[in-house]
Amino acid sequence: MVEYRACCDTSYADLVADPCILGVFPLLMNNISKGNTPNLRFVIWTSSAFFGMIHMGNYTYFDYSTHFYWVPLMVGAQFLVGLVLSYIRLNHGMKWAIIFHAVYNAVLVIPAIYFYEP
Template identity: 30%
Template sequence: MIETFKELVAYLKNPVLEEDPNTDLQYRLKKFGHLFIISVVSIGLLTPILALIEASGLINMDNHAVVEMMENLPKIAVFFFAAVFAPLIEEVIFRGPLTIFKEKKSFKFGFYIFAILFGLVHITNYTITTNVLLLLPVLVAPQIILGGYLGFIRIRFGLGWSILLHACYNAFFISLSFAGLST
């Protein structure tokens, strides 16, 4: 796990268009598991900051698109949207094009831009207010970070793996919400 984390951090500092030459399924499943845990823990570390913002009254999370969706749709529809539809569409849009950047500098630029755009598109989950705009970097930080992780696995293992990681990540957090365990 520590090796995977160090590899991920090094990659995020200097992303390159280079597939992992090890195509062994067991190896990839192990790395996938590590990346899933790293993703969940990373976002878990940001949760207290987001909870503090909500508790301070700066943001009303009751107006969050996911909360509204959970109140208005059957759980199975919410789960399908969050764990199947959204990951598939978002990965095709935000990670699919990464391999068109063949030059080292353009790849690095494209990698970061797509991770940031992935985060920024998630601001639409909030009702746009002055506070939301002022807190935008903090509110979308989890998605920007996740965008980097998903970009890493997409380049190293392929688009299918980033779709799967995104789906598992969303399924985990939506399941926590269904169980009443998330903020």
Template identity: 35%
Template sequence: MEILQSKIEKFASIIQRFITFLKAPNLEDKNLFVGFSKVKIFVSALIIAFILNFCFTIIFSIIETMGYVSFEDHASTKLFEDYPPYIIVLLGVFVAPIMEELIFRGPITLFKTKRFIYVFYFFAITFGLIHITNFEITRNVLILAPILVGPQIVIGLLLGVIRIQYGLIYSILFHAIYNGILIIPAVLFMT
């Protein structure tokens, strides 16, 4: 019981450190997770992401049930219909994380400014919003865009923290692991 309580306390501490950083992102603060292994940080970030994704999934179900947005036309559905599993894995687990991290997390360390907070959030939110193109663009999709890309904004924030704390290679690695957890079971299920 004490071991479980200790793990919960460490997880809560990691969550609190993510929140503290997100309140005031600072390019110079590289000691956010001192005392924690990268594996614990990655696992904690994944748990945070998937708990929030679960909440977003419930919201998405409500939105779809109410007829505001159809997820049948989502780009991932078409990807799974049009391409073989190995291409889906290659694109989703390797190509997308590298390209997206180079574009959305790579440049953020170039902005050594007092207004770094705006740069940090700009890249995270832009990363999320670019994923709206996965939907057929309609008025409802545009109105609901902040909700529909909420999971990508959250992962963009987590990736930004990992980028600042550990470097670009680690944000690419985390992104690949995250996508792999989502994509590989789906590919195995479809075969």
């Protein structure tokens, strides 16, 4: 039997982040298309917040309804990583931000794979 849950399952992260992105991104693009330059602080803080919300999807087996008080900590950690990536991107370039993101993920994922016991 084929299980379609992965493609059809809607997570809490999707329910929170998607409307935010779909609401703010068109407003930002409309502002830019009128010739206005966006406020850099707004862009950094907003993109870091979106980075944190999008990465809530990493916690697939987390029950948000009973442990909702952990959500600020989970999003806060990813939000800080988003700020660090923004700093690296602005001061050192996109290549170094991508490399940092890959190394950061590897530091977290490799031990998880190594110590995983089914």
